Amino acid sequence: MIDSDLHLLQRRMAAAVMRPLTRNEQMRKRDASCSSVADEAGAFIRPNDRLTSFERLEIYNRQYWFRLFSSFEEDFPGLKFVVGSRKFQVLMRAYLEAHPSRSFTLRNLGSSLVGWLKDNPQYTAPNPDSAIAMAALEWAHVEAFDNESREPLTADEIATLDGDSHIALQPYLRLLAAPYAVDDALLAVREGSQPSGTQASNAVGIHVVRRTRSRRPSQQQIYLAIYRHDDTVYYKRLSREDFLLLQALEEGRSLGEAIEAAFAESATPESDRPAIIQSAFHHWMQMGWLCAPRATTETL
Amino acid sequence: MPANRFNGFTEYGVGIGLRVPHYRHILEKKPIVDWFEIISENYMIDGGRPLSVLDSILEQYRVVQHGVSMYFGSAEPLSREHLRRLKALVRRTGTSWLSDHLCWGSVDGTYTHDLLPMPYTVEAARNTAEKIRQAQDFLEVPIAVENVSSYAEFHVSEMTEWEFLNEVVERADCGILLDVNNIYVSAQNHNFEPRQYVEAIPADRVAQIHIAGHSKFEKYILDTHDHPVLDPVWGLYARAIERCGPTATLLEWDDSIPSFEEVHAEALKANRYLQGYERTAPLAVTA
Numbered sequence: 001m002i003d004s005d006l007h008l009l010q011r012r013m014a015a016a017v018m019r020p021l022t023r024n025e026q027m028r029k030r031d032a033s034c035s036s037v038a039d040e041a042g043a044f045i046r047p048n049d050r051l052t053s054f055e056r057l058e059i060y061n062r063q064y065w066f067r068l069f070s071s072f073e074e075d076f077p078g079l080k081f082v083v084g085s086r087k088f089q090v091l092m093r094a095y096l097e098a099h100p101s102r103s104f105t106l107r108n109l110g111s112s113l114v115g116w117l118k119d120n121p122q123y124t125a126p127n128p129d130s131a132i133a134m135a136a137l138e139w140a141h142v143e144a145f146d147n148e149s150r151e152p153l154t155a156d157e158i159a160t161l162d163g164d165s166h167i168a169l170q171p172y173l174r175l176l177a178a179p180y181a182v183d184d185a186l187l188a189v190r191e192g193s194q195p196s197g198t199q200a201s202n203a204v205g206i207h208v209v210r211r212t213r214s215r216r217p218s219q220q221q222i223y224l225a226i227y228r229h230d231d232t233v234y235y236k237r238l239s240r241e242d243f244l245l246l247q248a249l250e251e252g253r254s255l256g257e258a259i260e261a262a263f264a265e266s267a268t269p270e271s272d273r274p275a276i277i278q279s280a281f282h283h284w285m286q287m288g289w290l291c292a293p294r295a296t297t298e299t300l
Numbered sequence: 301m302p303a304n305r306f307n308g309f310t311e312y313g314v315g316i317g318l319r320v321p322h323y324r325h326i327l328e329k330k331p332i333v334d335w336f337e338i339i340s341e342n343y344m345i346d347g348g349r350p351l352s353v354l355d356s357i358l359e360q361y362r363v364v365q366h367g368v369s370m371y372f373g374s375a376e377p378l379s380r381e382h383l384r385r386l387k388a389l390v391r392r393t394g395t396s397w398l399s400d401h402l403c404w405g406s407v408d409g410t411y412t413h414d415l416l417p418m419p420y421t422v423e424a425a426r427n428t429a430e431k432i433r434q435a436q437d438f439l440e441v442p443i444a445v446e447n448v449s450s451y452a453e454f455h456v457s458e459m460t461e462w463e464f465l466n467e468v469v470e471r472a473d474c475g476i477l478l479d480v481n482n483i484y485v486s487a488q489n490h491n492f493e494p495r496q497y498v499e500a501i502p503a504d505r506v507a508q509i510h511i512a513g514h515s516k517f518e519k520y521i522l523d524t525h526d527h528p529v530l531d532p533v534w535g536l537y538a539r540a541i542e543r544c545g546p547t548a549t550l551l552e553w554d555d556s557i558p559s560f561e562e563v564h565a566e567a568l569k570a571n572r573y574l575q576g577y578e579r580t581a582p583l584a585v586t587a
Contacts, residue, residue: 006424007375007407009456013416014407046453048491050519056452059520064412101411104369104382105341146348172347231349 012044017060020097025065027058068096071106075142076113078134078186081215083124091123107146110139130216133178137186137235140174140226144233147172152288158281163256167249168293174226175238175247183224183235185217227289241266242280252293302545306442306475307507308396312362312548313574316567319553323353325560333564335362337550338393340400341369344385351392358393364508364548365395366477369411370435372445373404373418373428383438390441397442397507399477402428402465417450420457420464429471436474444475444507449485449514449523461486462500475507478544480536481523481552485514488521494532498539506544511537511570512552526555528566538573546574 016037022028031037041053048056072092073080080088099112114136117124124131148171161167169175223243225236238246241262248258263273284290303311315335318326325331336357343354357363370382390398403415418424436443447465459467469476478501480494487494511534513527529537529551541547551567 004375004423004427005456006419006421006427009419009454010375010404010407010416014410014412017412017414017416018410044454044456046455048453048489053452055519059451059522060414060416064414067413101413102409104379104406104411105344106413107345146345146350148346149348228348231352 009044012040013057013060016040016057017064018100019061020093021062021065025062027054027061065093065096068101068106068109071109072096075110076135076138077189078138078182079113079131081185081189082127082131082134082182082217084215087123091117094120094123107142110135110142114139127216130180130182133176133180134182134186134217136176137178137182137224137226140176140224141186141233143174144172144226144228147228149228149288150291153285153290153292155285157292158285158290161255163254163259165255166252166293167255168291169246169250170227170289170291172228173246173289175243175250176224176226177243178222178224179219180217181220181222182217183222183237185215187235225289227287229287241268241276245277245280246284246289249290302547304475304504304507306397306444306505307548308442310396310548311546312364312396312508313546314567314570315362315364315548315550316563317366317550317552317554318354318357318363319557321557322560322563327353327356329560330360331560331564333361335364335548335550337364337366337552340365340367340386340389340398343389343392344382354393363393363395364550365389365393365398366446367398367400368415369405369413370400371403371405372400372431372435373402373416373424374406375404375427376406376408378431378434383435387439390439395441397444397475398439399444399446399475399508401448402445402468403448415448417448417452417454418464419454420459420461422458422467425464425467425471429468429474432468432472432474436472442475442507443472444477445469445472446477446479446510447482447486449479449482449489449521451489451520451522453490460492460500461490462497466500466502469502469505474505476501476505477508477510478506478540478547479510479512480540481510481512481514481529481533484530484533484536485521485523494536495539498536498543501543503544506540506547508548508550509537509540509544510550510552511567524555525552529569534569534573537570538576541573541577546577549574 019028019031027037029037038054041057045053045056047053069092083091095113095116098116101109114132117132117135121128150170223238223240225238227234245258245262248261253261259277268276303309313334315333315337318336318338343350345351401415403418405412405414405416432443432445445468483494483497511529512525513529515522515524515527549570551563553563
């Protein structure tokens with residue numbers, strides 16, 4: 001099947017459909033090698049009595065980008081808030097050009113965003129850290145929304161744990177340390193935003209850009225648990241120690257190692273620590289955040 | 301004819317697409333709806349609210365799955381991961397049949413998330429039919445392919461769209477999800493007579509019919525699913541029902557979605573034609 005006429009035609013059309021638009025969101029007249037796109041379109045698309053080959057191809061070219069813009073903007077309103085709408089448009093186009101969808105679902109469109117922002121600080125200057133933190137929170141939100149929920153550990157199971165035990169965290173629980181209060185900022189942004197609707201139609205006729213200025217969230221070191229409860233995503237601030245403990249468990253360290261990591265540079269008196277740990281585990285158990293490691297790494 | 305092997309020998313009436321803005325209304329008011337169509341990809345996930353809502357809906361209603369990214373027409377092989385997730389959803393919903401589009405949309409693992417038109421060639425028909433067969437074998441549920449609305453045609457096409465559709469479904473031995481709005485949109489964009497399309501489809505393979513609204517632009521029509529069904533589309537629907545019998549019918553409304561009642565009322569207009577058929581259909585004669 002590979003390199004059949006069908007495959008070659010589809011490659012050719014996909015390359016044209018996914019080629020970036022002009023600033024005015026029209027199809028480009030020249031491709032990267034300065035060849036005429038009208039000639040290229042005419043080579044495989046029939047014109048009709050109303051539209052040239054170029055114009056017919058342009059309908060698909062614009063729909064492709066408008067659909068991706070719509071999905072990306074819906075998933076990352078906080079990033080737009082942080083960098084401002086003008087910079088966001090540039091950033092979004094550059095990211096989507098570098099990372100077109102490799103998944104059957106647009107849900108995964110932003111999966112490479114945080115790494116890409118770290119590698120490309122020019123798109124978020126002069127505040128790349130707040131932009132990265134916000135993007136990380138928004139991607140964590142996507143994951144918390146529909147990641148798997150596994151059977152949580154029971155109180156009896158937790159009572160049998162010792163320092164060598166390994167515990168996994170629920171796939172829907174994501175952890176984030178950030179130097180900005182991005183949680184407050186995102187909650188405020190989400191309160192004022194509305195989702196778009198297109199699902200089974202293959203047409204996206206318009207891309208609306210609303211102008212907003214960049215606004216940096218307040219500078220504050222935060223530790224967050226992003227999780228789902230009763231089908232709603234919540235952000236919960238954690239103490240530094242609780243965050244480090246959960247993070248170490250997520251990394252696969254034993255319970256003893258995780259506790260050691262959590263309190264390595266802690267000012268909490270040693271005598272207070274057992275009660276703090278017990279209280280934290282009690283809360284996490286009630287939340288259902290703890291579960292057994294996957295069968296292949298079963299060490300409980 | 302309506303109950304056939306391509307829709308699991310079911311006789312569904314008029315349904316609507318299950319959409320997020322209507323979740324609360326449906327769960328709280330439990331309106332009488334014959335069936336809901338879901339976009340499979342929205343529920344091919346590991347957990348969370350979409351699956352919880354789906355499970356609640358399944359307690360009360362019949363659900364049929366409709367996909368948007370299987371891309372039977374893409375030259376590359378079917379995605380195993382996609383099929384695995386889809387089969388898990390098929391088991392969850394108990395869908396009597398499953399539909400996706402007669403189109404392509406991915407190349408070399410990159411997805412356009414669009415329903416791109418096929419070149420109407422024998423090679424493309426052969427490739428598409430083979431993939432439908434593979435999916436049908438794996439999923440163990442009848443598959444119906446939907447004709448898409450399109451805005452471009454290829455120089456290499458060797459046949460009309462309806463000839464291509466017939467070629468594919470015969471080779472794959474699968475059903476048809478006949479979208480009469482898409483026929484109308486493509487007919488306007490490509491200057492063909494939409495009735496000719498409806499007359500040419502094999503009526504005994506039609507598992508389901510889609511109706512929807514569209515938007516007119518200066519030089520072409522876009523399949524936007526954001527309006528009530530227009531009269532010419534109802535005209536095509538009427539003829540399709542005359543040919544196919546009272547077939548499971550679904551209204552798609554995906555953008556600028558109005559209230560549940562408004563969407564449902566628009567869908568139920570289809571009953572004028574379905575009930576009209578039943579009044580005029582000849583009685584069966586038994587020995």
